[in-house]
Amino acid sequence: MLLLYLYISLFVLTVGTFFGGKYAKPYALIVTGLYFLIFLIYFISKFYTLNGVFNSMQSIPISSYYGFDFSLQLSGFSALLVLLSVAVTFIAVYISGTRYGKVFFGLEMLTMAGLVGLLLSANVLFFYIFWEVVLIPVYLLIGVFGKKNADSISLKFFVYTHIGSVLMLLSFFSLYTYQYENTGTFTMSISALLTPSLINSMPVFWRGFVFFGLFVAFLVKLPTFPLHSWLPDSYESAPYPVTIILAGALSIMGGFGLFGIMLPVISVVPASFSTVLIILGIVSLIYFSLAAMSQPSMKRMMAYASAAAMGFVTISFGTSALEIQNSVYSANYILDVTGGMYQILVHGLIMAFIFASLYYISRSTGKEMIGSLGGIFREAPILSAFLLAALLASLGLPGMAGFVAEFSVLAGIFPEVGMWIMLIIFAMLITASYHIWMAQRTLFGPYNENLGNISDSTPGSSVILTIIMMAIIILGVFPHYAFQLLSSYASGVI
Amino acid sequence: MFFIAGYATLQYFVPELILGIAGFIILALGMFIVSRRLYAGVTFGSLAVAFIIELFFMNNPYSLFGGTILINNFGTYFALLFLISAMLITVPSIMNISHKPEIFYALLLFVTIGMLIAASSTNLIILFVAFEAVSTGTYVMSGFHKTDRTLEASTKYFFTGAVSTSIIVMGLSYYFEATGSFSITPQVISSNQAMLVALLLLMIGFGFKMAIFPMHQWAIDTYDGSENSVSAFLSTGSKLVAFMIMMRIFISGFSGEAYDYYLIFTILAIVTMTYGNLSALSQTNLKRLLAYSSIAQAGYLILVFSAAGFAQDNSLGNTLVYDAVAAGMIYSLVYIFMKGGAFLAMNLSPNPKVQISDLSGLAKKSPVAAISLSILLLSLAGIPFTGGFVSKLFLFLVLIEVKLWWLAVIAILNSAISVFYYLRVILVIYRGQPAEEFRITRLSTIPIVVCAIIVIALGVYFQLFQTLVGFASGLFGV
Numbered sequence: 001m002l003l004l005y006l007y008i009s010l011f012v013l014t015v016g017t018f019f020g021g022k023y024a025k026p027y028a029l030i031v032t033g034l035y036f037l038i039f040l041i042y043f044i045s046k047f048y049t050l051n052g053v054f055n056s057m058q059s060i061p062i063s064s065y066y067g068f069d070f071s072l073q074l075s076g077f078s079a080l081l082v083l084l085s086v087a088v089t090f091i092a093v094y095i096s097g098t099r100y101g102k103v104f105f106g107l108e109m110l111t112m113a114g115l116v117g118l119l120l121s122a123n124v125l126f127f128y129i130f131w132e133v134v135l136i137p138v139y140l141l142i143g144v145f146g147k148k149n150a151d152s153i154s155l156k157f158f159v160y161t162h163i164g165s166v167l168m169l170l171s172f173f174s175l176y177t178y179q180y181e182n183t184g185t186f187t188m189s190i191s192a193l194l195t196p197s198l199i200n201s202m203p204v205f206w207r208g209f210v211f212f213g214l215f216v217a218f219l220v221k222l223p224t225f226p227l228h229s230w231l232p233d234s235y236e237s238a239p240y241p242v243t244i245i246l247a248g249a250l251s252i253m254g255g256f257g258l259f260g261i262m263l264p265v266i267s268v269v270p271a272s273f274s275t276v277l278i279i280l281g282i283v284s285l286i287y288f289s290l291a292a293m294s295q296p297s298m299k300r301m302m303a304y305a306s307a308a309a310m311g312f313v314t315i316s317f318g319t320s321a322l323e324i325q326n327s328v329y330s331a332n333y334i335l336d337v338t339g340g341m342y343q344i345l346v347h348g349l350i351m352a353f354i355f356a357s358l359y360y361i362s363r364s365t366g367k368e369m370i371g372s373l374g375g376i377f378r379e380a381p382i383l384s385a386f387l388l389a390a391l392l393a394s395l396g397l398p399g400m401a402g403f404v405a406e407f408s409v410l411a412g413i414f415p416e417v418g419m420w421i422m423l424i425i426f427a428m429l430i431t432a433s434y435h436i437w438m439a440q441r442t443l444f445g446p447y448n449e450n451l452g453n454i455s456d457s458t459p460g461s462s463v464i465l466t467i468i469m470m471a472i473i474i475l476g477v478f479p480h481y482a483f484q485l486l487s488s489y490a491s492g493v494i
Numbered sequence: 495m496f497f498i499a500g501y502a503t504l505q506y507f508v509p510e511l512i513l514g515i516a517g518f519i520i521l522a523l524g525m526f527i528v529s530r531r532l533y534a535g536v537t538f539g540s541l542a543v544a545f546i547i548e549l550f551f552m553n554n555p556y557s558l559f560g561g562t563i564l565i566n567n568f569g570t571y572f573a574l575l576f577l578i579s580a581m582l583i584t585v586p587s588i589m590n591i592s593h594k595p596e597i598f599y600a601l602l603l604f605v606t607i608g609m610l611i612a613a614s615s616t617n618l619i620i621l622f623v624a625f626e627a628v629s630t631g632t633y634v635m636s637g638f639h640k641t642d643r644t645l646e647a648s649t650k651y652f653f654t655g656a657v658s659t660s661i662i663v664m665g666l667s668y669y670f671e672a673t674g675s676f677s678i679t680p681q682v683i684s685s686n687q688a689m690l691v692a693l694l695l696l697m698i699g700f701g702f703k704m705a706i707f708p709m710h711q712w713a714i715d716t717y718d719g720s721e722n723s724v725s726a727f728l729s730t731g732s733k734l735v736a737f738m739i740m741m742r743i744f745i746s747g748f749s750g751e752a753y754d755y756y757l758i759f760t761i762l763a764i765v766t767m768t769y770g771n772l773s774a775l776s777q778t779n780l781k782r783l784l785a786y787s788s789i790a791q792a793g794y795l796i797l798v799f800s801a802a803g804f805a806q807d808n809s810l811g812n813t814l815v816y817d818a819v820a821a822g823m824i825y826s827l828v829y830i831f832m833k834g835g836a837f838l839a840m841n842l843s844p845n846p847k848v849q850i851s852d853l854s855g856l857a858k859k860s861p862v863a864a865i866s867l868s869i870l871l872l873s874l875a876g877i878p879f880t881g882g883f884v885s886k887l888f889l890f891l892v893l894i895e896v897k898l899w900w901l902a903v904i905a906i907l908n909s910a911i912s913v914f915y916y917l918r919v920i921l922v923i924y925r926g927q928p929a930e931e932f933r934i935t936r937l938s939t940i941p942i943v944v945c946a947i948i949v950i951a952l953g954v955y956f957q958l959f960q961t962l963v964g965f966a967s968g969l970f971g972v
Contacts, residue, residue, distance in 0.1 A: 144921065
């Protein structure tokens with residue numbers, strides 16, 4: 001029951017932030033920091049054998065007749081993502097100015113609590129509940145604290161994600177209904193509803209409906225090509241801490257939906273759906289990279305970069321579904337799936353790094369547009385070095401964590417996509433080029449004298465950025481533990 | 495001997511007697527002292543005493559007057575709800591009712607007596623008389639203050655109400671023609687055309703009071719025009735009386751015509767909730783927005799009839815009918831607090847015609863009121879961890895349980911639409927500078943805070959449903 005108590009206490013402490021007054025920020029920092037350590041110790045104790053399959057099911061019964069209870073489960077994948085989301089929230093809280101007030105911190109913490117609940121939930125009902133618990137605070141964070149047009153942008157964000165979440169709820173309810181038709185009892189546990197046998201017993205239309213609903217919900221959050229238009233606006237309009245939460249923590253929701261919820265049924269995903277996923281993934285990669293290249297604002301460019309990186313996740317899920325159904329060697333699809341999950345994990349970290357360093361740069365220069373910066377390496381070498389490191393990590397430089405993920409995905413998908421892999425390589429080239437180009441235009445070259453004197457990194461910002469950078473490098477140079485955990489989860493579930 | 499036996503039955507009417515005596519005391523006090531606070535105190539006290547008596551002493555099933563009055567957990571539950579809805583508006587109405595307050599509070603008590611009698615009656619004549627007592631009282635209440643707005647509200651309400659009354663009476667006569675009795679008991683079944691006419695007429699008559707789609711237009715203007723606390727009362731207590739009577743009449747009395755009432759209510763539910771939600775989307779007047787949302791909520795409420803009717807028609811067993819009734823019961827409870835609280839929150843603005851923009855920047859003036867109002871609106875939208883979510887969840891689960899899950903899909907999509915207009919209000923509350931004046935007093939904030947706390951409490955108390963399933967059998971007799 002330890003996990004349950006941990007989670008409930010986290011939730012209660014989170015709500016406490018709203019009553020924190022002017023101590024809300026230190027309070028939130030202490031709670032997130034403390035819980036990061038507690039979760040770390042707890043997860044190490046659970047997973048020291050590196051066996052990442054579900055090893056914990058704890059529940060409080062609520063309505064046994066309708067089959068739902070407050071139950072939590074833990075897998076290697078969700079454990080890593082819980083650590084990520086708590087850490088990203090810590091970073092976001094750390095860089096939030098106290099001027100935002102207690103409600104801001106409360107909403108940030110509530111987002112984290114919802115996200116952790118979503119990752120741990122073993123029950124589709126609570127999965128949906130926490131999905132909503134994440135959406136509403138983020139909607140308010142963008143809408144209330146955002147910059148220009150924040151109300152319409154936040155509404156756009158909400159419309160997209162809410163349509164997704166309603167479709168997801170309808171999918172869950174159709175699974176629930178057919179499960180009841182088959183067995184005569186109600187259950188809402190994820191492990192009972194998302195099974196290949198249940199889905200195979202459904203009529204073709206409803207099978208398609210279930211997959212359609214789930215895919216739309218998760219692809220909106222990733223986001224993937226046609227469902228992305230909320231993303232650049234929201235990332236740009238939100239204040240930096242919220243952007244960090246959006247890019248670092250919220251982007252894992254879609255990925256977790258695919259690999260944490262739908263992985264058990266990956267073998268029955270209709271082949272047409274998987275093909276569409278692969279195509280959408282490749283299109284997203286190329287389209288978002290090209291779109292990023294033409295952005296004048298650094299924040300918007302990195303928003304597109306974030307979306308492009310998630311293209312790997314979509315591709316990885318689609319290809320591994322096809323590989324499993326076409327009985328390719330299991331080593332291939334395990335590598336593929338693990339690469340996709342690893343990408344979700346490191347993408348959150350890298351994006352937190354990027355937006356945190358962008359925040360510090362915009363704090364010292366007051367500028368966000370690429371054109372209004374230039375050569376700031378001369379005045380602020382340390383900050384520039386951090387941003388450069390972040391950009392290199394984002395483009396997938398070997399030695400950084402992103403490379404491990406992208407390489408595994410590429411190696412894993414080859415049997416299925418064949419020579420089309422060249423398209424992905426092409427997209428990676430574009431990715432590398434616009435990252436470098438941005439570094440060249442902002443950090444190097446002649447100093448833009450309009451900026452005047454700018455201050456360099458403060459000790460506080462250096463410490464936090466160094467910690468994130470170290471984490472990225474460690475995950476890149478020595479990915480063994482995390483990678484092994486994910487791959488044992490993947491092979492255990494499939 | 496007969497006198498003594500009659501005396502003994504009085505113990506079952508102690509709550510009504512207390513309320514009646516208190517009402518006359520207030521009227522008498524009105525001749526000597528003019529103090530709104532005193533009247534409100536007496537009203538609240540008597541309602542609270544009646545509440546306690548109902549809660550602790552009215553649990554034993556008992557049948558009176560040859561079965562026309564039936565005391566059991568189902569009726570008592572609704573009696574408690576009506577008492578709550580009256581108590582909720584007693585104190586906040588001090589703010590608005592300045593002209594002849596004694597009449598207002600006495601009326602409130604008399605209306606509540608009608609509600610309590612309706613809650614325990616299983617005879618159509620008694621139900622009708624009790625219902626008329628409620629209607630007549632609320633006509634006056636909605637016209638209180640005699641300004642142009644309230645008079646318009648009251649007039650519209652009165653005329654549609656009078657028409658609906660005559661339709662109800664006509665329906666009753668057809669019911670009597672078909673069954674030879676005015677008592678609502680499941681065994682009084684005969685499938686003839688008179689029964690169908692009665693079904694239609696009763697549905698229309700009570701549908702007026704519940705404000706379901708084609709009979710809703712008065713509600714918009716009346717909720718908009720009346721005093722805030724009266725709107726709160728009309729959209730909670732008065733609407734739920736009609737809902738409870740309809741549950742008694744249709745689920746119990748018309749169980750032989752289950753297919754017919756299933757069909758009618760399913761169509762009406764779909765149309766009502768879609769119409770309410772779509773109309774609310776474009777409103778800028780906050781009270782009208784709440785009025786439309788209250789129509790949409792009525793649409794969700796009558797899904798109970800679809801589920802119950804479908805279960806009865808396909809002989810799916812009584813358990814499913816009880817589940818449907820219990821879903822309606824839990825929805826009613828949550829609905830009182832979220833809707834009543836939201837209407838009472840209109841007291842925060844001094845304007846009689848509250849626009850959404852009037853609440854701009856409320857969060858900076860009074861964070862507590864802003865958070866509480868947000869919770870209430872989120873609950874109306876059905877967002878998790880609020881009572882609104884729990885009640886909608888059980889409603890949808892019941893629909894799935896009777897295999898009407900396409901209807902659940904429509905309801906879920908509707909509830910997804912509704913989120914947008916509630917969130918629009920919430921955003922306005924938190925954004926912007928407080929341009930307008932607010933009336934932030936204890937009277938205007940405490941009721942909202944209390945409602946918000948109760949809504950949250952109901953949102954985590956899932957077990958309530960199982961208790962209510964046990965009460966639901968009371969609908970069909972002792």
